[in-house]
Amino acid sequence: MKPKVKFSVALLYLSPVIIFYSFIFVLPLILVFLQSFGLYSLGSTKPPKFTLEYYLKFFDLKGPYLESLWFSFWNSALATVIISIISFFLAIFFYFVNFKGKSFISATYKIPLFIPYLISAFAWWNLLSPGGYVQRLLAAARIVNPNMLLVNDPNGIGIIVANVWMNFPYMVLLIIGTLKMIDPTLIEASRTLGSTFWKSVFKIVLPLSMPGFLAGSILSFIGMFGAFSVAFILGASWPQYMSISIYNDVTQFSQYGMASVQSVVYMISAILITYLYTKIIAKIQGERK
Amino acid sequence: MSTILIQNLKKYYGKVLASSIKELEIKDGEFFTLLGPSGCGKTTTLRMLAGLISPDEGRILIDDKDITNFPPEKRNLTMVFQNFALFPHMNVFDNVAFGLRMRHMPEREIQIRVKEMLKMLRIEELSDRRIEQISGGQQQRVGVARAIAPHPSVVLFDEPLSNLDAKLREEVRYELKELQKKVNITAVYVTHDQAEAMTLSDRIAIMQSGIIIQIGNPKEVYFTPVNAFVASFVGGTNFIEGEIEKEISQDRVLFRSIDGLLIEARKGMVSNYDSKVLLVRPEAVELKKANENGIKGTIESKLYLGGSLEYRIRIGKNSTLKTFASSVNDVGDVNSNVTVFIKDAVVIKS
Amino acid sequence: MKRISISIVSVAMVLIIFFPVFVIFEWAFSTIWYGTSLFPTQLGFRSFIQVIQAGLGKSLILSFTIAPLVVLFSALISIPAAYIIGTKDIKSKKLIENLFLIPLIVPPIVSGIGILSIYTQLGLIGNYMAIVLVHMIGATPYMFRSVEASFESIDPSIEEAARVLGATRLRTILRIYLPLVTPGLLSGSVFAFSWSLNEFLLTLLLGLPNIVTLPVFLYRYVGGYYISPGPASAISVFLIVPSLFIVYLMEKYIKSEYVAGAGIKG
Numbered sequence: 037m038k039p040k041v042k043f044s045v046a047l048l049y050l051s052p053v054i055i056f057y058s059f060i061f062v063l064p065l066i067l068v069f070l071q072s073f074g075l076y077s078l079g080s081t082k083p084p085k086f087t088l089e090y091y092l093k094f095f096d097l098k099g100p101y102l103e104s105l106w107f108s109f110w111n112s113a114l115a116t117v118i119i120s121i122i123s124f125f126l127a128i129f130f131y132f133v134n135f136k137g138k139s140f141i142s143a144t145y146k147i148p149l150f151i152p153y154l155i156s157a158f159a160w161w162n163l164l165s166p167g168g169y170v171q172r173l174l175a176a177a178r179i180v181n182p183n184m185l186l187v188n189d190p191n192g193i194g195i196i197v198a199n200v201w202m203n204f205p206y207m208v209l210l211i212i213g214t215l216k217m218i219d220p221t222l223i224e225a226s227r228t229l230g231s232t233f234w235k236s237v238f239k240i241v242l243p244l245s246m247p248g249f250l251a252g253s254i255l256s257f258i259g260m261f262g263a264f265s266v267a268f269i270l271g272a273s274w275p276q277y278m279s280i281s282i283y284n285d286v287t288q289f290s291q292y293g294m295a296s297v298q299s300v301v302y303m304i305s306a307i308l309i310t311y312l313y314t315k316i317i318a319k320i321q322g323e324r325k
Numbered sequence: 326m327s328t329i330l331i332q333n334l335k336k337y338y339g340k341v342l343a344s345s346i347k348e349l350e351i352k353d354g355e356f357f358t359l360l361g362p363s364g365c366g367k368t369t370t371l372r373m374l375a376g377l378i379s380p381d382e383g384r385i386l387i388d389d390k391d392i393t394n395f396p397p398e399k400r401n402l403t404m405v406f407q408n409f410a411l412f413p414h415m416n417v418f419d420n421v422a423f424g425l426r427m428r429h430m431p432e433r434e435i436q437i438r439v440k441e442m443l444k445m446l447r448i449e450e451l452s453d454r455r456i457e458q459i460s461g462g463q464q465q466r467v468g469v470a471r472a473i474a475p476h477p478s479v480v481l482f483d484e485p486l487s488n489l490d491a492k493l494r495e496e497v498r499y500e501l502k503e504l505q506k507k508v509n510i511t512a513v514y515v516t517h518d519q520a521e522a523m524t525l526s527d528r529i530a531i532m533q534s535g536i537i538i539q540i541g542n543p544k545e546v547y548f549t550p551v552n553a554f555v556a557s558f559v560g561g562t563n564f565i566e567g568e569i570e571k572e573i574s575q576d577r578v579l580f581r582s583i584d585g586l587l588i589e590a591r592k593g594m595v596s597n598y599d600s601k602v603l604l605v606r607p608e609a610v611e612l613k614k615a616n617e618n619g620i621k622g623t624i625e626s627k628l629y630l631g632g633s634l635e636y637r638i639r640i641g642k643n644s645t646l647k648t649f650a651s652s653v654n655d656v657g658d659v660n661s662n663v664t665v666f667i668k669d670a671v672v673i674k675s
Numbered sequence: 676m677k678r679i680s681i682s683i684v685s686v687a688m689v690l691i692i693f694f695p696v697f698v699i700f701e702w703a704f705s706t707i708w709y710g711t712s713l714f715p716t717q718l719g720f721r722s723f724i725q726v727i728q729a730g731l732g733k734s735l736i737l738s739f740t741i742a743p744l745v746v747l748f749s750a751l752i753s754i755p756a757a758y759i760i761g762t763k764d765i766k767s768k769k770l771i772e773n774l775f776l777i778p779l780i781v782p783p784i785v786s787g788i789g790i791l792s793i794y795t796q797l798g799l800i801g802n803y804m805a806i807v808l809v810h811m812i813g814a815t816p817y818m819f820r821s822v823e824a825s826f827e828s829i830d831p832s833i834e835e836a837a838r839v840l841g842a843t844r845l846r847t848i849l850r851i852y853l854p855l856v857t858p859g860l861l862s863g864s865v866f867a868f869s870w871s872l873n874e875f876l877l878t879l880l881l882g883l884p885n886i887v888t889l890p891v892f893l894y895r896y897v898g899g900y901y902i903s904p905g906p907a908s909a910i911s912v913f914l915i916v917p918s919l920f921i922v923y924l925m926e927k928y929i930k931s932e933y934v935a936g937a938g939i940k941g
Binding site: 037038039040042043045046049050052053056057060061063065066067068078126129133135137139141142143144145146147148149150151152153154155156158159160161162163168169170172201255258261262263264265268269279282283286287292295296299300302303306307310 | 677681684685688689691692693694695696698699702711713751752753755756758759760762763764765766767771776777778779780781782783784785786787788789790791792793808809811812815819831869872873875876880889890893894897898902904907908911914915918919921922923925926927
Binding site: 219221222224225226227228229230231232233235240243244 | 375376377396397398400401402403404406408410411412413414423424427428471472475481
């Protein structure tokens, strides 16, 4: 039994972390929040004055900002779904099948984890831009129209491809972790009751590994949602990921007001999505009980 | 119900022969037990029957059909697991229905069959419960119901009672036997518990180091074990060294102990070439007061066990016999003399 | 059937993983490559020489000295927190654990522009230690979760035994716990190191013109309107080669399934 400790005592041990994050994280966020209401100047010389103009501009349905937020969301969500499906099958493959050279393949699929995002993004820019190998292959196989843009395109195809490539190893590892927690005799029981291997996977393994896997995939999704480098290299000038939009507003257009409103909404969206996600998972698990 | 035939079945783990069975036939409707200590190969053999492990050599036939290369789901045999292996994300009903759903039975028939199974195992009221809500004993029954529901030709049992506490084990043991007879399914049962094996089985195969040492019904195995290992595994033992003096009849001999005592015994399963020893079960030793006509013995030690007493009686320079008596029938103290009657003995391989 | 699918998956895997890597190597070693041709016309070391002359060495040193510092400092602040949360029963434990995830959920640009303002006013733009601090924002949660998982798994009676034998809390942490949480520290360090090496946006915003880490150095050739694949690939090669080495080494000696798993709470 772990001894009970009062929160006030724990505070002492938590203080280094708390102090650190207060200055380097919480304080900046507060400033951004204030600037979004005009109450603080991040960079301009404008005197602080409360205003809602930035927010109004953001939520303008004809404006670019909501579209940008939506693009960030659906593009990363789609990538997450693709990653999940691929990773699930790969995880099953690695967990249940033994073959010669497994060690090599096992190491190989982890390589993207060790390659910095910027480089991965750049590599896929290379492959998918007009004249790149993958673009040529797909065009030759008539899977895509030779004139269709795969990078810097309005659908964010390049972004999705690069994101999938960079993130699927993490998901595979995550799912294998959840597979390890499933009692192997359950699958044996299922097979002796007449279910083939794949039926057992979908009826037994998948439902049991789902909660753990969903809980872990949220970080992956949010990471892509708020990411910068991939969208920077592979994104088009429109639509933009919100991170790019904010960056440009700060570095190019000195629009600190809009930058901070976007930031606030961006941050709240991320937190809200995470919260809802976890609540839904808890509900699914609750329903099982 | 089905017959099983195993031929030349072998499984190696690395260089070690985990299981090797030359020829084994299990009859229709039989309750057949593989009994032995851990590591003897009984579970390996069972899992090969199930199709969960592939043998390195040999064949398995069920009803004369060679199923050696069939995956588990095509063999029409089911298994009851030691840890129950119930699906935690389904309730009791769905667990029991699983095998039926895999066979695409119409839902209405499934309802009937599952209810029938739950009733037979006396767990009808648990139908909607989740697995974590029911006790170990109840989980066991669900496991059995699930295994029987799909009308398998054979049910395999992998030490199903080991995870239950002792008292529960005894209760369930009895019910399992009744159930098997009622449903008339061929059962192959694996255990290391001799009491389970003895009470449940039509025949027992005792295994050691991957091979079957002896097959027989419980009485045969108990009264006429082939060697000392089998004898010790299924019951208490006293071994007296010596040789067969002469044969009295076709199955009875006169045994001369190393100390010169002549004891009449059953011949057992020994041949002339085996080194032999006499087995006398503790319950076959009767003690009376010293002045009777019989083997003279001295009480070497006496242990008080509550309701019974355990005596060690010395009957010769190199021979002692262990026996029990109820506390109210105390024949004497240590170092006192007694008369020993050997009511039954059998010659076995040493 | 099974064997065919295994082969297909294995081959596809190798192709998919190595294709991007291959194309980078191709560009890195090419000196002339026309847009229309499939392969470079001429190979050479020109791109490498170009980036080395442009300051690749300095960037390498910066990246590989900042990262260990990030690991060190995030470990220093994480260990006490991980100790108290992992070994004791505290009411708001779940809440605190979730709070640690927030730096990973909030998009970096959001805190980035706030920090930009603060650093500008404090004159910390381009400051080495200031960048280390910024890298720690994302590295610390991973370090914390990893180490905390390790602390959680330790039998609480070990601490009781140590205390009863006269050890102070500090001594207990140093001499008893630290050796025992080494797996968590190791795996957390891998994540933290990788995070720091990877960190691009905040370093770009706050590090210029002094702190040009590898990603920022790379950005010079891929950012903006014009992408120079040659030099960019040369820089990438410098990072990919040690990474490949580490990956295959790790697979041989450490089961990296455990490394990744340790950072994830069930």
